[in-house]
Amino acid sequence: MSASQPLSSAQTIALVLLRLFVGWHFLYEGVIKLYTPSWTAKGYLLSATYLESFFHWLGSDSMISLVDTLNVATLILVGAALILGFCTKLASILGIGLLLLYYLAHPPFPGHPQGITEGSYWIINKNLIEAVALVVVYLFPTSMSFGLERLFHKKEIKTQST
Amino acid sequence: MSTDKKLFGGFSRRDWLKSVAGLPILGSVWAAGWDTTEKSKLEKELLLERLNIKASPPPPSGSMEGNPVRIGLIGFGIRGEQLMRALGFATNEWLEAMAISSQEDPNDKRLEDFKAQENLNVKLVGVCDIFDVRAEDALRSFNTSDNPCKRYPTYLDMIHSGDVDAVIIATPDHWHAPMAQAAIEAGVHVYVEKPMTHTVSETYLLREAVRRNPGAVLAVGHQHRQTLSFLTAQDAISKNTLGHISLVVTNTNRNDDNGAWQYRIHPDASPETIDWNAFLGSAPFVPFNKEHFFRWRKWWAYGSGLSGDLLTHDYDRINCVLNMGIPKYVTASGGVYTHRDGRNVPDVMQVNMDFPEFSTGSSQESGKEKGMSLVYSATLGNQFDRGTVLMGHDASMELGNILTIYADPRSTQYKEMIQDGRIDPAVPIYQYDPSANGVDAVTSATAKYFANKGLLWTYRDGKRVDSTFLHIREWLSCIRNGGNPSCGIDEGFEEAITAHMAGLSYKTGRRMEWDEETEKIITLPEEELDAILLDNSVSYVS
Numbered sequence: 151m152s153a154s155q156p157l158s159s160a161q162t163i164a165l166v167l168l169r170l171f172v173g174w175h176f177l178y179e180g181v182i183k184l185y186t187p188s189w190t191a192k193g194y195l196l197s198a199t200y201l202e203s204f205f206h207w208l209g210s211d212s213m214i215s216l217v218d219t220l221n222v223a224t225l226i227l228v229g230a231a232l233i234l235g236f237c238t239k240l241a242s243i244l245g246i247g248l249l250l251l252y253y254l255a256h257p258p259f260p261g262h263p264q265g266i267t268e269g270s271y272w273i274i275n276k277n278l279i280e281a282v283a284l285v286v287v288y289l290f291p292t293s294m295s296f297g298l299e300r301l302f303h304k305k306e307i308k309t310q311s312t
Numbered sequence: 313m314s315t316d317k318k319l320f321g322g323f324s325r326r327d328w329l330k331s332v333a334g335l336p337i338l339g340s341v342w343a344a345g346w347d348t349t350e351k352s353k354l355e356k357e358l359l360l361e362r363l364n365i366k367a368s369p370p371p372p373s374g375s376m377e378g379n380p381v382r383i384g385l386i387g388f389g390i391r392g393e394q395l396m397r398a399l400g401f402a403t404n405e406w407l408e409a410m411a412i413s414s415q416e417d418p419n420d421k422r423l424e425d426f427k428a429q430e431n432l433n434v435k436l437v438g439v440c441d442i443f444d445v446r447a448e449d450a451l452r453s454f455n456t457s458d459n460p461c462k463r464y465p466t467y468l469d470m471i472h473s474g475d476v477d478a479v480i481i482a483t484p485d486h487w488h489a490p491m492a493q494a495a496i497e498a499g500v501h502v503y504v505e506k507p508m509t510h511t512v513s514e515t516y517l518l519r520e521a522v523r524r525n526p527g528a529v530l531a532v533g534h535q536h537r538q539t540l541s542f543l544t545a546q547d548a549i550s551k552n553t554l555g556h557i558s559l560v561v562t563n564t565n566r567n568d569d570n571g572a573w574q575y576r577i578h579p580d581a582s583p584e585t586i587d588w589n590a591f592l593g594s595a596p597f598v599p600f601n602k603e604h605f606f607r608w609r610k611w612w613a614y615g616s617g618l619s620g621d622l623l624t625h626d627y628d629r630i631n632c633v634l635n636m637g638i639p640k641y642v643t644a645s646g647g648v649y650t651h652r653d654g655r656n657v658p659d660v661m662q663v664n665m666d667f668p669e670f671s672t673g674s675s676q677e678s679g680k681e682k683g684m685s686l687v688y689s690a691t692l693g694n695q696f697d698r699g700t701v702l703m704g705h706d707a708s709m710e711l712g713n714i715l716t717i718y719a720d721p722r723s724t725q726y727k728e729m730i731q732d733g734r735i736d737p738a739v740p741i742y743q744y745d746p747s748a749n750g751v752d753a754v755t756s757a758t759a760k761y762f763a764n765k766g767l768l769w770t771y772r773d774g775k776r777v778d779s780t781f782l783h784i785r786e787w788l789s790c791i792r793n794g795g796n797p798s799c800g801i802d803e804g805f806e807e808a809i810t811a812h813m814a815g816l817s818y819k820t821g822r823r824m825e826w827d828e829e830t831e832k833i834i835t836l837p838e839e840e841l842d843a844i845l846l847d848n849s850v851s852y853v854s
Contacts, residue, residue, distance in 0.1 A: 170334075174341055181345030185353075206419065233341070234334040300331040 157290070166296045169232050169287045172280060176245060177229025183222045190218050198255040199262045205255050224248055232287065235297010242288035249281040355734060362729075363717075363742055365548045373782075373789035376433045381501075381788055384438035384476035386467045386491055387483035388446045390575065391505055395480055395533075396454075398780040401436050402426055403453040429781060432788055436461050438470045442587040443605075445580050466590070471495045478529075478791060480784075481505060484614040485621075486595055489514035496521045496528045501791050503784060505533040506628070507620040507811045508804035511842040512833065515808040522801040531787040531797035532804035534628040538782035541715040544744045545633045545702075552673040553717060553742070554704025555725060556681035557634070562626035563698040564618065564690035572651050572659060572692040573609035573621075577602050596848055603654075610655035612815075613848040617657025618690045619644065619814035626688055626700065627665070628799065628807050633702070633711070634672065638806050639665035639686065642813035642824045650693030656848060659692040663814045675706050675725040688814075707741065717742040809833070815845050 157165070183189045195209030195217070208217050224244055231241035258264060258271035267275075293299035383399065385392060393403065402410075410423035436454050439461060441447040447463045455461040464470035471479065471494055478501035481491050489509040492502045496518070509515040522530050536542065548554070566572065583600045591605055595613040598604065608614035609621055631637070646661030665686040674681045689698070702709040706723040710716040719726045721737040729735040783799075790797050799807075813824040813833060820836065827834045833841060 170337065174337070177338065177341045178345050181342050182349055185346055185349035203418075229341070230338055233338045235331075296330050297334055298331055300327065 162292060162295050165286070165290050166292045168283055169235070169238065169292055172245070172283050172287060173229045173232025173241075175229070175280070176225050177233060180222050180225030180229055183218075184226065190214060191221055194252075194255060197265065199265075200254055200257050200259070221248070235293030235299050238291055238293045238297070238299070239288055242284045245284045246281045246288075249277045249284070253277040253281065359729075359735070359741055363548070363553055364551055365544060365553060365742060365744075373786040374793035374795070376430070376785070376788065376792070378433070378792055380433050380435045381791060382435050382437045382475060382477045384440065384464070384470045384479045384500075385436065385450070386440045386470070386479055386481045387487075388439060388441045388450045389482065392441075392446075392480075392482035394780065395482055395503075395505075395784070396436070396450075397426060398429075398778055398784050399434060399436065399480070400429060400432055401454050401459075403449060405449075405453075425778070429778070430785070432785060434788065435459055437475050438462055438464050438473070440464050440467050440470050442590045443578070443581065444585040445578060467491050468494060471498050471500050476500060478502070478788075484591075484608040485616050486510040486614045487593055489518050490593070492530065493518050493521045496525050496530060499525060499528050501529045501787070503531045503533060503787050504804075506624045506804075506807065507616055508532045508808040509812075510616060510620070511845055512809070512812050512816075513842050515805055515812070519801055519805050529787060529790045529797065530801050530804070531783070531790070532799045532801075532807065533780075533783065534625065534632075534799040534803070534807070535780040535783035536625065536629055537632050537798040538779040538786065539713060541711065541713055541744055542629065542632055545709060545711055545715055548709065548715075548717065548742070549633060549672055549702075552675065552725075553707055554672065554702060554709055555675045555706030555720075555723065557672045557684055557702050557704040558681070559703045560630055560634075560684065560686045560701070561698070561703070562630065562686070562688050562700045564622045564626070564688075564692075565695045565697060566692050567695040571695075573607055573615075573655075574651075574653075575606050577606045581605065595846075610651075610653075610657055611848055612656055612846055615657060616811060616815060618646070618659070618661040618692075619663065619818065620811045622690060623661075623663055623688045623814055624807050624811050627686070627810050628803065629700065629711070630686055630702075631803065631806060632798070634670075636667050636670045636684065636686075638809050638826050638828070639667055639813070640669070640826055640828075641666040642810065642817050642826075644814045644817040645821075646690075646818060650691065658818060661688075661690045661814075661818065663688040663817070665810065665814075672704065675723070681705065713745075715742075715744040716740045812841075812845055816841060819844050819847065 192209050192214050195205045195214075198205035198209075207213060225248070228241045228245040228248070231237050232245070253275065256262075256265060258267075258273060258275045260272065264271070269276075291299075294303040385396065388396070393406070396402070397406070407423070410420070410426070414420045414423050436459055439447055439450040439454070440463070441450065451461060451463055464473065467479075470476055471491075479491070479495050481488055481495075481502060481504040483491065483505075485507055488504050488507070489511070492504045492508070493514075495502045509518055518530075522528070549557075581602045586600070586605060588600045588605075592598070604611060604614070609617070615621060642663065642665050644661060644663040646658040648655060648658055649660040651659045665688070666683070667686070668683040670684045671682050672684070700711045702711060705720065706725045707717050707719050710718075717740060719730060719735045719737050719741050721730065723730065726735050726741075730737060735741055787797050789795065809826070813826065816822075816833070816835075817824045822835055824833055824835045826832075836844075
């Protein structure tokens with residue numbers, strides 16, 4: 151977003167909602183996993199249908215504990231950052247990375263086994279759509295309108311003007 | 313403070329709201345997640361407390377310290393090789409093949425697992441095999457400076473040599489009992505493959521021999537007794553989790569040549585390399601026949617077909633959990649329907665085993681429930697996995713490496729919890745996966761999907777200890793430290809008699825009845841049961 155092309159209020163509200171909702175989803179997933187000690191991504195990783203050797207390595211005994219911890223931490227941090235409106239660009243990139251990993255482990259490519267899904271997908275699924283949503287969040291930052299960054303944004307304006 | 317005031321001087325209440333409104337949202341989402349997991353944890357704990365099933369592993373068998381046990385192997389065929397690996401001895405050929413295989417597939421952990429296996433402190437001092445090629449194969453790999461190993465001309469030479477403390481018997485079925493009995497009577501410990509015996513009379517004779525020689529330890533090769541989930545199943549049954557079990561179904565489903573005992577015929581097999589008369593033993597004479605030698609499981613003269621080879625596994629699995637003993641009645645049917653290649657043991661077989669006096673407990677009014685059927689259903693022409701299920705009035709238990717219990721929608725003991733929506737009969741109330749970290753009371757559809765696909769198995773393979781290794785270790789521990797093997801002579805007696813009753817019922821078309829008082833099969837009192845069981849004349853080739 152450039153200052154010369156301000157968004158309408160409705161557009162800003164829509165973008166803020168998009169950011170909040172994605173953050174909400176990330177945070178809730180992370181918190182549920184955090185408080186469920188028996189949760190592990192092992193099954194998801196070992197059943198990968200694409201880039202198997204990479205995902206099997208992530209799911210291996212030596213890696214899985216680190217992978218699980220990083221996954222939960224990233225989900226919570228990305229979720230919190232998007233909701234609070236703080237470091238949203240970095241959070242968007244991390245979120246996109248995580249979603250692409252989820253996507254690539256079980257991509258709905260034609261001919262690939264689909265496993266259990268709640269819908270029908272061909273190439274595009276909800277992980278990919280959420281990743282693209284985060285691309286939008288990245289390109290149209292809104293945390294200066296709604297979020298902690300507004301504090302610093304205001305501060306800067308104030309500082310510049312005095 | 314004054315600086316802060318100056319810095320944020322231009323902030324309206326609206327600005328503040330827009331800056332920090334994310335905080336309550338974050339708090340709400342976090343609290344909702346915490347609340348959801350806590351509630352489900354409480355429900356789970358309540359259910360686990362209610363079920364009170366102990367999922368603790370069994371104590372490991374005793375120390376392997378002391379003088380090495382001197383072992384002799386009789387029969388270095390397919391199973392003999394597997395048993396030797398469990399004992400810590402792999403052939404050079406196997407080691408080379410596994411090294412290549414693990415290079416090609418990093419997930420192939422067989423070599424790694426073998427190398428990580430505990431040293432059982434044994435010496436393999438002797439080998440007996442009537443096929444020269446196999447005996448020489450064994451010596452080439454096992455006769456080393458660390459482990460001098462020699463070939464004995466006959467099993468009797470080995471048993472009476474004074475050089476062996478224990479023998480492992482992995483021969484065709486018709487040799488199990490004669491060899492085991494000779495060893496036990498010579499005070500030599502025995503690990504014998506299943507079925508323990510080939511005839512009814514041998515079963516009594518071997519039991520007598522073991523009772524007369526309490527110093528010699530006999531173990532029957534039902535290695536699944538070491539599977540952790542079965543021990544957990546025992547505990548669940550003892551807590552009356554399932555209520556009265558009226559039906560147990562177990563199955564064999566195979567659909568490949570190896571599974572139908574069409575083993576490879578070695579190109580070097582000939583009357584010169586095989587001691588044919590030694591192979592035949594008590595079996596009716598037939599001229600040298602390579603197929604009989606390598607595919608002996610296909611004929612009653614040497615093997616016992618589905619009832620002796622595979623029913624015994626399933627029967628013993630259930631007997632290990634329920635301890636229900638020998639069935640009062642056995643009815644069997646089937647035929648040679650998938651492999652009409654000259655064999656005379658059935659390749660499709662259904663066996664109903666009835667225990668009219670047996671009960672696992674009840675949650676209903678006293679006297680309403682008693683009696684159970686165990687159904688074994690097998691085909692060598694289809695490999696759809698039907699699983700093993702123990703079906704009780706209150707719950708059903710799927711028994712595999714992973715143990716899963718579902719409440720029955722019409723259960724008496726879970727009635728209120730089902731009505732309250734705290735138990736969903738479609739979702740397991742208990743699941744135990746020895747490979748996972750803990751016990752899960754409520755599993756997700758996805759977890760079940762992964763488990764069913766066998767993915768958790770692959771993962772377990774990485775860490776799993778071979779159950780045959782554990783079983784042999786238990787036998788060695790009993791030899792060294794005393795105690796009884798989990799599958800000893802009494803369990804072997806029950807397994808063998810049940811298998812023979814199934815074979816007899818199949819052959820006669822009659823329901824076989826067992827009398828617990830006299831410990832006799834009382835059907836057909838005028839007939840020679842062993843002659844019927846061994847009758848090798850029936851052929852189904854049209």
